[in-house]
Amino acid sequence: MSTEQIPALRLENIVKTFPGVRALDGVSFTVMPGEVHALMGENGAGKSTLMKVLGGIHQPNEGQIFIEEQPTVMNSPLDAKAKGVVFIHQELSLADELPVAENVYLGELPRKSFGRVDWSKLHADTDEILKRLNVGFGPKDLVGDLSIANKQMVEIARALTVDAKAVIFDEPTASLTDAEKSVLFEVIEDLKSRGVGIVYISHRMEEIFRISDRVSVLRDGQYRGTLETADTNEDEVTQLMIGRSLDLSRNVQHGELGAVALEVRNLSCGNLYQDISFQVREGEVVGFYGLVGAGRTEIAETLFGLRDPTAGTILLDGKETTIHSPIDAIGAGISLVPEDRKGQGLVLGMNCRDNMTLPQVDDMTAGPFVSDGAEVAIFDQYRDKLEIKTPGWKQLVGNLSGGNQQKIVIGKWLSMHPRVLIVDEPTRGIDVGSKSEIHKLIRELAGQGYAVIVISSEMPEVLHVSDRIIAMFHGRITRTFTSDEVTEDNLVQAISGITPEQGAA
Amino acid sequence: MADTTLKSVGGFLARQGILVAFAVFMIGFALANERFVDIDNILGVIRSSAILGVMALGVTFVVISGNLDLSVGSMMSFSTIVVLDLHDKIGPELAIPAMFGMTLALGALIGFLVGYLRLNSLIVTLGMLSAIHGLTLTYSGGKNMDIDDKQGTWFGFFGQDEVLGMPVPILIFVLLAAVLTMLLAKTPFGRKVYAVGGNGVAATFSGIPRARTVFFCYIISSFCVATAGLIQASRSLGSQNTVGQGLELEVLAAVILGGASLLGGSGTVIKTVIGVLILGFIQNGLLLIGLEFYFQYVVTWAIIILAVWLDIAVKRGHLWSPIA
Numbered sequence: 001m002s003t004e005q006i007p008a009l010r011l012e013n014i015v016k017t018f019p020g021v022r023a024l025d026g027v028s029f030t031v032m033p034g035e036v037h038a039l040m041g042e043n044g045a046g047k048s049t050l051m052k053v054l055g056g057i058h059q060p061n062e063g064q065i066f067i068e069e070q071p072t073v074m075n076s077p078l079d080a081k082a083k084g085v086v087f088i089h090q091e092l093s094l095a096d097e098l099p100v101a102e103n104v105y106l107g108e109l110p111r112k113s114f115g116r117v118d119w120s121k122l123h124a125d126t127d128e129i130l131k132r133l134n135v136g137f138g139p140k141d142l143v144g145d146l147s148i149a150n151k152q153m154v155e156i157a158r159a160l161t162v163d164a165k166a167v168i169f170d171e172p173t174a175s176l177t178d179a180e181k182s183v184l185f186e187v188i189e190d191l192k193s194r195g196v197g198i199v200y201i202s203h204r205m206e207e208i209f210r211i212s213d214r215v216s217v218l219r220d221g222q223y224r225g226t227l228e229t230a231d232t233n234e235d236e237v238t239q240l241m242i243g244r245s246l247d248l249s250r251n252v253q254h255g256e257l258g259a260v261a262l263e264v265r266n267l268s269c270g271n272l273y274q275d276i277s278f279q280v281r282e283g284e285v286v287g288f289y290g291l292v293g294a295g296r297t298e299i300a301e302t303l304f305g306l307r308d309p310t311a312g313t314i315l316l317d318g319k320e321t322t323i324h325s326p327i328d329a330i331g332a333g334i335s336l337v338p339e340d341r342k343g344q345g346l347v348l349g350m351n352c353r354d355n356m357t358l359p360q361v362d363d364m365t366a367g368p369f370v371s372d373g374a375e376v377a378i379f380d381q382y383r384d385k386l387e388i389k390t391p392g393w394k395q396l397v398g399n400l401s402g403g404n405q406q407k408i409v410i411g412k413w414l415s416m417h418p419r420v421l422i423v424d425e426p427t428r429g430i431d432v433g434s435k436s437e438i439h440k441l442i443r444e445l446a447g448q449g450y451a452v453i454v455i456s457s458e459m460p461e462v463l464h465v466s467d468r469i470i471a472m473f474h475g476r477i478t479r480t481f482t483s484d485e486v487t488e489d490n491l492v493q494a495i496s497g498i499t500p501e502q503g504a505a
Numbered sequence: 506m507a508d509t510t511l512k513s514v515g516g517f518l519a520r521q522g523i524l525v526a527f528a529v530f531m532i533g534f535a536l537a538n539e540r541f542v543d544i545d546n547i548l549g550v551i552r553s554s555a556i557l558g559v560m561a562l563g564v565t566f567v568v569i570s571g572n573l574d575l576s577v578g579s580m581m582s583f584s585t586i587v588v589l590d591l592h593d594k595i596g597p598e599l600a601i602p603a604m605f606g607m608t609l610a611l612g613a614l615i616g617f618l619v620g621y622l623r624l625n626s627l628i629v630t631l632g633m634l635s636a637i638h639g640l641t642l643t644y645s646g647g648k649n650m651d652i653d654d655k656q657g658t659w660f661g662f663f664g665q666d667e668v669l670g671m672p673v674p675i676l677i678f679v680l681l682a683a684v685l686t687m688l689l690a691k692t693p694f695g696r697k698v699y700a701v702g703g704n705g706v707a708a709t710f711s712g713i714p715r716a717r718t719v720f721f722c723y724i725i726s727s728f729c730v731a732t733a734g735l736i737q738a739s740r741s742l743g744s745q746n747t748v749g750q751g752l753e754l755e756v757l758a759a760v761i762l763g764g765a766s767l768l769g770g771s772g773t774v775i776k777t778v779i780g781v782l783i784l785g786f787i788q789n790g791l792l793l794i795g796l797e798f799y800f801q802y803v804v805t806w807a808i809i810i811l812a813v814w815l816d817i818a819v820k821r822g823h824l825w826s827p828i829a
Contacts, residue, residue, distance in 0.1 A: 306709075330712040344710045347703035349770045358700055358711040361693040369691040412711065 006069050008033045008197030009054075009085065009166040014063035016049055023049040024060070025221045031166055031197035036188060038200045038208045038229070041218035042241055042401075042431030047201055050218070051168060055087055056080045067165055078107070084165035088155045088172055096144035101126035103143050104157045129157045133187055149180035156187055166197040173207060185211050203431065205234045217241055238432055257467075258282030260318070261451035262334070262420045264303075267312030272298040273475035276312070280420065280451040285442060287466030288455040290495045294472040296455045297339055300422045303453075304336040305329040316419060330359055333419035337409050339428065339455070341402070345409040348398035352390050353379040355397050356412045382411035386441065403434025410441065421445060422453045427461060439465050459488060471495050526812065527783050534790030541793050548672065554785035555674035556581075556733045557752060558778065561759045562678075562685050563729030565777040566722040568760050569689070571702035571769025572619055572626035574723070576611075576633035577730050577756055581749030583641045584608045584734025589650040589744055597660045605731045611637060612727020613720070620719035634753065641746050651743035664740025674736045681732065685725070686774040698722060702769030758809045759784045 009031040016024040024046050031037045041047050052058045054065065056074030065072050067083055074080045077087065094103050102109065104126050110118040126139035135153045137146060143154060152172060159167050169188070173181050188198055188211060200212055208215060209229060217224040217240040224240045260279045267276040273295030280286045288296040301307040303314065305323040314321050316332055323329045329336070338344035346355050357364055357375045364374045379393045386407040390400055397408055406426065413421060426442065427435040442465050446452050456462045462469055469481045471494030479494040534541040560577050567574040584604055591600035615633055619626045652658060666673050689695040697718045700708040709715050737748055763780030765772025787808060791801050 304710075326709060326712045327714065336710065338710055343704070344706050347700050347707050347770070349703045350699060354696060354699075358696070358708070358713065361696045365693060369687070370693055370696060 005032055007031060007066070008035075008068065008195075009199075010066040010069065011050070011054065012064045012066065014050065014053055014060045014065075016053055016058055016060050023221050024053065026063070027218065027221070027223045029216055029223070031199055033165075033195040033197050034192050035214065036192060036198040036200055036212045038202065038212035038215040039218070040202070040208065040215055040237060040241055041224075042433055045218040045241070045431075046221040047218055048170075049221075051087070051170060051201070054080065054085060054168070081162055084163060085168070086159035086162065086164045086166070087168045087170065088152065088159060089170055094143050094151055094154055097142070099140050099142055100130070100137060100146075100154055100157075101139035103154050104129065104139075104161060106158070108161070125161075126157070129160045132160065132190070133157060147180075149176050149183065152176070152184065153187070164191075164196050166199060167191060168199040168201070170201045171203070172200075173202065173204065181207075203429075205237065208237070209234070241432060257284050258449060261316065262303075262453075263315040263318070264299075265313045265315065267299070267302065267309050267314065269298060269302055269307060269309045271475065272307075273472075276477060278470055278477070278480070280453060282449045282451050283446050284467045285446045285452045285454055285465050287462040287469040288453065288472060289457075289459065289462045289469055289491060290472035291457075294495065295475040296472055297424055300336055300424050300453070300455055303329065303334055303420075303422060330416065330418075333417075335413035335416060335418040335421050337406070337413060337421070337423040337426065339424035341405055341409060341429070346397045346405060348396065350397060351394050352383075352388070352397055352400070352408055353393035355408055356382060356415065359412060360416055378415050379411075382415055385414075386411050387437070401434065402430040403437065406430060406434070406438060407441075410438075414445070418450070420451045420453065422455070424455045425457065426454060426465075427456075427458070435461075459491065463488070463491075524779070526815075527779065527786075530783070530787055530790065534786070534793065537790075538793040541790055546789070546793075548675070550785045550789045551675050551678075551782070552672045554781050555672075555678040556736050557755055557759060557785070558678045558781040559681055559729050559733040559736065560752065561756045561763075561777050561781050562681055562774060563726035564756050564760055565763075565765060565772055565774055566685075566689065566698060566725045567626075568757075568765045568767065569702045569769060569772045570698050570719050570722045571705060572719060572722070573757070573767070574615070574630050574726050575627070575753045575757070576615060576630040576637060577726065578749040578751060578753035579634045579638040579641065580608060580611055580727065580730045581734045581737065581752060582744075582746055583611070583637050583644075583749075584731045585738045585744045585748050586641050586645050586650050586746050588735060588738045589652060589742075590645070592652050592658070592660055592738075597658060601735065604734065605728070608727050608731035608734065609724060612723045612725075612730070615727075616720035616723030619723065620716040623716075638747075638750075645746045647746070649743065649745050655742045658742070661739050661742060664736050664738070674740070677732065677736060681729065682774055682778050688725075689774050694718070694721065699770055702771075704770070755784065755805075758805065762809060762812055 007030045011027060011029040014024050014027045015022070027046065027050055029037075029039070029050070039047055039050075049058065053060050054074065056076045056079050065074060067085065072083055074083065074085070080087075095106065098106075101122050105122055110121040110125065112118045123139045130137070130139065133153055133156060135150060137150055143151060146154065156167075172184060176184065188200070191198060200208070202208060212229045214226055215229055215232065215237055216226040217237065219241060227236065227240075258281055261282050262280045263278075265277050268274045276295075276299055278286065288299070290296050298307060302309050303323065305325040305328045308324060314323060316334070321332050323332060323334070326336075342348060347358070353375055356379055361370060364371055364378075366374070376393060382388070383390070383393075388404050388407045388411065390404060397405060400408070410423075423442065426438050430438065439461070442452060442454060446467070454462065454465055463483075463486065467483055469483070469486050469491065470477055471479045471481065471491060473495055479490075481491065481494075531541075540546055560581060564574050564577060584607075587607055588600050588604040591603055594600070595603065611633070615629055618624045618629045652660065655661075663673055663677065668676055689698065697708070697713050700711070700713050701715050701718045705715050708718075734749075738744060759780040760772065760777050761767065761780070762783055763772065763776035763778070765776065784805065788801055788805060791804055792798065796804065
């Protein structure tokens, strides 16, 4: 390799406009061979548009793509792949019904005469690639039977079937466990050492600092700068991303606590969770923390009537309450901001106002008809209160950013004046700036006397917003912390099933 | 670039595409045969579209709720045969409500299966298409049905008479379209139909009774089918027991032409009415320019596939999908 390296991939002054929007405004970006170049930016900053331009899904209005300094036009993702630019997608695009080998060479199966598939070559080639990746499955295993992490390895194997100049990872760790992440990072290191340029898109700072060599930041469709990872820190990157620095320190202000709004006694649901008891007071934020599968979301689903408990009681304001459906729960004053915002929280093809008023549409009537005025009044009130940024109520919810979508879901429930608000993964997939706004909002709601339950997989988030933290492990509550006694260490112990005695021993 | 041109033209077409296509066809046919724009011809087309149209109004609700109804054709045959048979047995005054009751019961059965038992609507209504056909043949003993005394009954009112110079089928179509537009666009129920079809899970998470909403969409659909059967029976005072055969596809075609998505969550009653009229005028125009009747089936479906293709092409800004 010469010392005067030429970039594996270079984008020069890319402009992409959509009707009314300048999605990319002169973005330039260079990836050297053997470099991990992180691309960061808030939702809507232009990352995905840039990748779609690179993948040939959109054509740029201005600007030029260079591969190894050769001007290149990308006509389609397949074309981009043929030219050496390969994408590892956030949403996996594999055929579950087919074996690994056929997925790896999907659309490009090796042929013999008369168009017959050369199975032995297919399996041999795939086997060779899988060995490079050091994975624990074979060419003939069915993709549908693999874990998400292993499916991702299949996608990466796909990338290795061509002579890749650049590989783009788009939020690759979103659904991976820590162990699986380590394997992924090893593979990335391996690609690096082979001189492949890596573009790594992620919201997660720790990952960026763990594996990247340089970080480039986009904001509002514009290029905001590139930093050497070794010479920068989270604050500096965050400031570039949002134009201001972010306070994610521990929450200190405690409100006055009122009466017990919700009490759960010995609640069990089959093998999902057992013997759950806790209280939530007015003005209190109770955080539930645990690994995925610890039973947190299932408890929320039970409280919201989506899952019947097998034992135990739920008391609201001291009175025993039975809840068999979301309609029961809403009637009793329990609201749920669900974990999957787009799948469970919103009707994306509906406008902002209709989404917000959906649970109470029966009560918003004048005669037999829905009253426009009453609905707009509610929408305006909560748009102002929650500072939702939207051109107007007619805007389709699907067009809003993640943070504003989440505020629509929160506004939907606040406008019903619930007693208890359950928020499952309040900031999943939401950019850094909106995250702190949502956190502030949750504290404010507690201040106004709502009893709030926050379920989160992000430790800083739980530590930041909660008055008390309930740690769960394998369907059971292992420990309840007040915000004074909780530390990162004892919280990690509690969700790993290590009791304090064991930890001490 | 071709893409950019397509998008700027597409911006207008996406909003008004179906009306533009309509206008183009109308002008084309009018130039080819001046009888096409004759007022009698126009009223004739609307009148003969009324039965299809009334059925399409109901299916619009089902499609917006994210489901299909392929049973409407054979259900319409059932309604027609039943009301004609009962006319002579218990008189029109009782025959009409009895027929509506039986048709609504079929709608309720489908609504129960699809809404409450959550069975796939394609399978359920395809099965019902066949089952109701069998029911009609059993009921009629395989024979066609005729009213004995065609001169001595007022039953022809719904299909043959005029009120204020307007044929009654057209009046029923317009009136029903107006009522159902209000129901779908202005009431809480209508909002729930869009929510359930747009994202059934999110609707459930918002406390919307998904099963009940779907159930009532099928009730509305069967009510419209009963109304269509009434017009059909009244128009000829006698009928073959396969009179509705194949209509389910034409109805679906009209709803799709109107721009409702088969994925649910979008569409309006007015758009369906436009879809019905386009279909009616195209078929009439094709006859007037001298195309053989049977070839219409081919052309009609070619036009529908073209319309769906253009609709999708405009939405994604490409004439074909770059990903597929």
